[in-house]
Amino acid sequence: MDYNPFSPEVQDNPYPYYAYLRQHAPVYQISGVGAWAVSRYDSPIQFLARQAMREVEVASTTLPAGAVVLVLYGSANRDEHKFPEPERFDTMRNTEGHIGFGFGVHFCLGAELARLEAKVALAALLGRFPHLSRRDEPVTRIESFVVRGVKTLPLTVG
């Protein structure tokens, strides 16, 4: 059984999957939780700065040596040339090339750990509260220019 808590099947009828999970699956074996889809759609790090070590051309713009630029990960992850219908949240979509954890030699060292933590936390939460649902109250967000994330998410547990 391929377990994905965001799939339509699980959303419609979650309980059999949780029962299966509790009986059979160590959480680290769960596949396709969709953590990459989340970091593409709602990039936790919105931007970081870079300095050009030498003159370089990026997308027809010449950056002089020493120029400081902001790399907008959040914006790149919603690039419609790369991700069709970028505003659509879809845990099953192909997120190849998304840069929610950066790219190249500085690719996030903790990316796999972060993904594993998301899997473990979601599996534990959904396993413990199979009827978790949103309360009709607003979400509050972390107050930060760089870090994007949810501070409070009112839920009903069952």
Ligand code: HEM
């Ligand atoms: C959702 C969680 C996380 C997100 C979204 C995230 C995102 C990022 C991003 C965007 C970068 C910059 C990559 C670049 O410059 O191209 C980065 C770098 C880095 N991250 Fe993470 N990160 C997360 C969790 C973690 C964790 C859990 C650890 C360590 C346990 C970690 C360790 C690092 C380190 C050491 C770097 C610097 C890598 C380098 O400069 O070579 N991160 N991360």
